[in-house]
Amino acid sequence: MTTPLKKVLIIVLLTLLCLYISLPKSIPVNLNFGPINFNHRFERSDLNLTLGKFSLKRNFDLVLGLDLAGGSHLVFEAQTQDLDQVDREKAVNSVRAVIERRVNLFGVSEPNVAVSSFEGKDRIIVELPGIDDTQEAIGLIGKTAQLVFAEIGSEEVPGVTKTSLTGAGLKSADVTFDQTTGKPVVLLEFNQEGGELFAQLTEKNLGKPLPIMLDDEIISAPLVQQTITGGSAQISGEFTLQEAQNLAIQLNAGALPVPISLIEQRTVGATLGADSVAKSVYAGLIGLSMVLLFMVLAYGKLGLIADFALIIFGILTLSIYKLIPVVLTLPGIAGFLLSVGMAVDANILIFERFKEEKLQRPFSDALEVSFGRAWDSIRDANIATLVTAFVLANPLDFSFLHTSGPVRGFAITLSLGIFVSLFTGIVVSRNLLRAFIKPKAHGK
């Protein structure tokens, strides 16, 4: 009987470790027993491992989605239908770059900008946690980018003055390599009108820098080396390929190749989010206690073991959410609660089997046989659920399936729940049963 006990010990240690991760970051403990006062805040320190080049930093905080933490989810559609495939990708990436830059201006923590395409429609999805002033957000993201070529003022008029040459005059910006130096350069191509304006500008500012401004921010100030006619120019300098590419993207972004329009926006205030969290935690606790009670009523001692396994299941799952981390949404919580209901299924299958088997064979044999026989059903049945969860979660980002939002959150927590429940249902409760349930105690 030493082996099961050893395994139980390992399970207990694993659970304690996961419990440590699962618990909130700081727990205030205030105890007052007459003269003895104990006031202390237990703080969990963040994980900070450094092994040579490898470093691991985790703070083990639960990551809440927009619907729970509050924030804005915006979807823009880029009007790319008149462009061919190559221009289209370029255009969408430019739009994305400009939106990303603007979003960073908000100072939001962890904004997310993603591109999604489906049947010829290009979408840009913007997620802004903590922002509930949508009007400002939409205004700033949606406004037409202003790319302006400016002049350095003279001694009488210092500073920078904008000229009438804007992004509208720019046809495209690309990265090429200078044929003599081999260094990356940014090639600008102007349209008819832009080319003429640019020729005038370079003539006037010969030998001076010519700042290029994007939304009032100077992104580059190349020196004019000669008057440039013919509608194209190149910006050369000591930049790396990456820098040249970024500059080109920014220039293209400023030119905003296609208009964008807002087609979907969802904003949830932080109070509603907190409310949802409180309600689902409450619902979860009530549901969980009913399940725990039911298992004891239906299976007695065995049920108690299953309850322990279920609580371990909860602790493990929560710590996995924190470790990966899984962005928890409201449907995600529903998926988790559902998996709690399903997690005992493996135990129920085994216990029902055990009721039959113990009539025919010795107690401990019956236990092992039940695990073996029930495993086939458990495996086959759970694979069917995993298949559906896989389609819903769409981990390979197939564009013809749902790529974001509530469906995915649900599927991820549900499938994680199934994996963990297989572990707790089979490994954990099996070893607990081996160690703690004795035939004579069971009267058989």
Add this chain to the structure above:
Amino acid sequence: MLSSINPVSSSVLFINMNWLRYKKIYFLISGIVIGLGIYSLLSWGLRLGLDFRGGTILEYRFGKEISADIAKKAIEDAGIEVSSIQSLGDNTYLFKLPPVEVSDKNKIENVLSRISETQEELRYETVGPSVGPELVKKTIYAIIIASVAILIWVAIQFKSIKFGTSAIFAMFHDSFVLIGLFSFLGHFAGAEVDFLFVTALLTTLSFSVHDTIVVYDRIRESQKISDGDLVGLANRAITETMSRSLNNSFTIIFMLFALMLLGGATIKWFAVALFIGTVSGTYSSPFVAVPLLVIWDQLADKIKNRK
């Protein structure tokens, strides 16, 4: 394995019941529920939610209770159409409108501030009309892929088209029950079909198969060790899995019930949909999938004998 030759005595509750004698009753029950659903679908259709239909919803918490009628009239007087105003309790109200711009939303807030002194914006969602059709397509793809994958899995697992097809039939049975009842609930209780409903539908597909596999597994196992006819084996398999099915459904239903009553407005109907799916999925495994399997088997035998 000497002991496995003995017939396995079943759980105490359902000793040697001849479940399959009442096939007609099971089909009648399913027929009535699905018939009701089809009637409801034909007469009222499904009530589409924001995700599919497009539009705007606004949720506010006011400082006091307001009259939905007065608020509706005041907003419409400002020239903005309102589809419905719903009280969610706790001085919280949900406004549904056709898609509106931010400028119109400001107008609405102005109007509302005259009705109630304080207001807090809890939620503001707008979905353009182009989003819905795309979602419908993606949903259909998801359902097709999931059902084909499950069909293949079941067919491989049981090395039999008979098993696979009956399981898929039971699965469609559950989807029809869910869709039909939701049309019914949509008409009488305002249940809307949205993103989350689709998720519940797909989860129901897998639940349904989950339970069916457990019963089929039992039939397959007893086929290996005894030569009894399929009806006898099937009856025994139903008996043996009945208390497991019920107990497992109970635990799931407990969780869903708690969510339905306490989980808040956003996921209430989601929990209801999952609840219907779970109940139907539990019912359909012994009472639809197994009878279909047996009928198929009997028909196949008859045809064979005639030849």
